[in-house]
Amino acid sequence: xxxxxxxxxxxxxxxxxxxxxxxxxxxxxxxxxxxxxxxxxxxxxxxxxxxxxxxxxxxxxxxxxxxxxxxxxxxxxxxxxxxxxxxxxxxxxxxxxxxxxxxxxxxxxxxxxxxxxxxxxxxxxxxxxxxxxxxxxxxxxxxxxxxxxxxxxxxxxxxxxxxxxxxxxxxxxxxxxxxxxxxxxxxxxxxxxxxxxxxxxxxxxxxxxxxxxxxxxxxxxxxxxxxxxxxxxxxxxxxxxxxxxxxxxxxxxxxxxxxxxxxxxxxxxxxxxxxxxxxxxxxxxxxxxxxxxxxxxxxxxxxxxxxxxxxxxxxxxxxxxxxxxxxxxxxxxxxxxxxxxxxxxxxxxxxxxxxxxxxxxxxxxxxxxxxxxxxxxxxxxx
Amino acid sequence: xxxxxxxxxxxxxxxxxxxxxxxxxxxxxxxxxxxxxxxxxxxxxxxxxxxxxxxxxxxxxxxxxxxxxxxxxxxxxxxxxxxxxxxxxxxxxxxxxxxxxxxxxxxxxxxxxxxxxxxxxxxxxxxxxxxxxxxxxxxxxxxxxxxxxxxxxxxxxxxxxxxxxxxxxxxxxxxxxxxxxxxxxxxxxxxxxxxxxxxxxxxxxxxxxxxxxxxxxxxxxxxxxxxxxxxxxxxxxxxxxxxxxxxxxxxxxxxxxxxxxxxxxxxxxxxxxxxxxxxxxxxxxxxxxxxxxxxxxxxxx
Numbered sequence: 001x002x003x004x005x006x007x008x009x010x011x012x013x014x015x016x017x018x019x020x021x022x023x024x025x026x027x028x029x030x031x032x033x034x035x036x037x038x039x040x041x042x043x044x045x046x047x048x049x050x051x052x053x054x055x056x057x058x059x060x061x062x063x064x065x066x067x068x069x070x071x072x073x074x075x076x077x078x079x080x081x082x083x084x085x086x087x088x089x090x091x092x093x094x095x096x097x098x099x100x101x102x103x104x105x106x107x108x109x110x111x112x113x114x115x116x117x118x119x120x121x122x123x124x125x126x127x128x129x130x131x132x133x134x135x136x137x138x139x140x141x142x143x144x145x146x147x148x149x150x151x152x153x154x155x156x157x158x159x160x161x162x163x164x165x166x167x168x169x170x171x172x173x174x175x176x177x178x179x180x181x182x183x184x185x186x187x188x189x190x191x192x193x194x195x196x197x198x199x200x201x202x203x204x205x206x207x208x209x210x211x212x213x214x215x216x217x218x219x220x221x222x223x224x225x226x227x228x229x230x231x232x233x234x235x236x237x238x239x240x241x242x243x244x245x246x247x248x249x250x251x252x253x254x255x256x257x258x259x260x261x262x263x264x265x266x267x268x269x270x271x272x273x274x275x276x277x278x279x280x281x282x283x284x285x286x287x288x289x290x291x292x293x294x295x296x297x298x299x300x301x302x303x304x305x306x307x308x309x310x311x312x313x314x315x316x317x318x319x320x321x322x323x324x325x326x327x328x329x330x331x332x333x334x335x336x337x338x339x340x341x342x343x344x345x346x347x348x349x350x351x352x353x354x355x356x357x358x359x360x361x362x363x364x365x366x367x368x369x370x371x372x373x374x375x376x377x378x379x380x381x382x
Numbered sequence: 383x384x385x386x387x388x389x390x391x392x393x394x395x396x397x398x399x400x401x402x403x404x405x406x407x408x409x410x411x412x413x414x415x416x417x418x419x420x421x422x423x424x425x426x427x428x429x430x431x432x433x434x435x436x437x438x439x440x441x442x443x444x445x446x447x448x449x450x451x452x453x454x455x456x457x458x459x460x461x462x463x464x465x466x467x468x469x470x471x472x473x474x475x476x477x478x479x480x481x482x483x484x485x486x487x488x489x490x491x492x493x494x495x496x497x498x499x500x501x502x503x504x505x506x507x508x509x510x511x512x513x514x515x516x517x518x519x520x521x522x523x524x525x526x527x528x529x530x531x532x533x534x535x536x537x538x539x540x541x542x543x544x545x546x547x548x549x550x551x552x553x554x555x556x557x558x559x560x561x562x563x564x565x566x567x568x569x570x571x572x573x574x575x576x577x578x579x580x581x582x583x584x585x586x587x588x589x590x591x592x593x594x595x596x597x598x599x600x601x602x603x604x605x606x607x608x609x610x611x612x613x614x615x616x617x618x619x620x621x622x623x624x625x626x627x628x629x630x631x632x633x634x635x636x637x638x639x640x641x642x643x644x645x646x647x648x649x650x651x652x653x654x655x656x657x658x659x660x661x662x663x664x665x666x667x668x669x670x671x672x673x674x675x676x677x678x679x680x681x682x683x
Contacts, residue, residue, distance in 0.1 A: 094645055095645050095646050096648075097644075097645055097646050097647055097648035098644075098645045098646075098648075100648045101436075101644065101645070101648050101650065104436055104440070104648070105440065106440070121648075124437070125437060192544055198646075199646070200646070200647070234631045234632075235631065235632070237630065237631040238544070238548055238630065239548045239630040239631060240630075240631055242626065253524070253525055253526055254525070255524070255525050255544075365435065365437070368647065368648065368649075369435070369647065369649050369652075372642065372643070372646055372647030372649065373643075373647065373649070373652070375642070375646075376460070376639050376642050376643065376647070377457060377459045377460070379631070379634045379638065379639070379642070380459035380460050380462065380463040380634060380636075380639055381459045381462075382631055382632040382634060
């Protein structure tokens, strides 16, 4: 954690020096200009520097539609440091569908935070503005593979920010042997001790991995089989989980032995000394990426862009893995991780892990409706 | 107006009956509030349920479709869930009302000077969050919870009973607990109106205490009982928070399905159709129930 802090401190002070130099330059220009003004009676044209308000004097308001917890200052520490006089407000959504619904319903938020799978609709419905990446100073730190995730039809609509895995989390003291396939979630041997994520698209994804379906082209027959599969699986669950904070105590108490999980739960449980392992299934792990977009109706586009840029800055990005066990889209930060638990959680020493990982594809509106309806039927059948 | 009265104008010619005006002044704000915050959203939701999907402008006109209602009619698990939720609500309402009655009876007739204090105690749970009270039941019923720990330390069971939490039973127990204080209030109000001299009169006529209760107190308190029952039944049909927290995979209720279509599926039109069916169904059930019981007849007797 410390190297990041110190590096950003250096960058921060460098930035301050630059800013103050600019201020001096502007001040000098301003003080010299009037002396020449009376001679010709014309107001001097403002220089390019003069139109650019210094960051620490920039004021304004910005509203972010985010997930609860993401309002933590750790997640915008660079923005606060650089633009101390901009007022940041937060609204919250409880799921991707909820955030989409709020944006669709006319939320006044300037910036919003969806996850992979849910990006296409924002573009289709004209809810998101294109990102002018030339104005992002931290953009070069983002690997191209991540940049591509924020592009729809070749246009950069979103900036990637946080990412992680989905895989099978299991209690090594309750499960004999190693879990090496997603079908562990459907194994009757764990009757009453499974916990699946309460999410239709996730269920379709898991079934696709197990049966080798193409998850971007699930047929009606396949969807019917998937429904039957998860209807039969339902009684194996001790409970579905909706938030990571539901899953952690289930695993900790030993009520759940095998669960669909993000790496955050794994790292949290490891940190608390619970005997758990995070599978590398033969079908591959799933990976998801959180992105930020700017509302097409935002009157604060430039400010929102500054916010996104500071989101990608080093100190803010480093807080993701260090404090919350999430991956960051800032490649410099990820390359510099030394903590063993974090390396373990992200399988950083496994050179093939990203090759064998399945990134979540974007849903179509039809898939979204069909898959979530399928899942509601699975739950209602119990 | 005063001038008009002095002039001896006939009553009917007065520009406005002041009592009527008071009525409107008092009735208008709540009526406006209801129209704005209840009727308008309900109408919007009803309109939404006839939309094909969410694409396009939300307030623009659209070609109505019945496809969501047709889809619901052909989805047996949802209909079954609606039936089960109604049955659950009936059970919860009956249990909560039955358990609240003795409580209210004690407060009304036996608590004496301490009645006010006990009433405050009854309301204390409302001071904490609803979520907190439901979470408390997780601690009671969980694998390492209070009940299991007690049973295990007493040597009655060797393994924690998993069947206590994360099922429909847990939902029912939690809901009954949560609703008892609510149910007690209308019953208490009804019992408070019972003239205690009727008890003496009944006793004078050689009625046993049980007969007194059955023939005098209970019938007089029935309007409160029915109010309590409905107060529990109506919101419980659409309940979704409690099943989410203690219901597990088998405790899903109809309200959870509606919630899923709003917050997990972004399919507001289908969610609205599901909600409208529940609304109409609940209103119909209550109307039929009231018709059968006929509380006005009870009041007049």
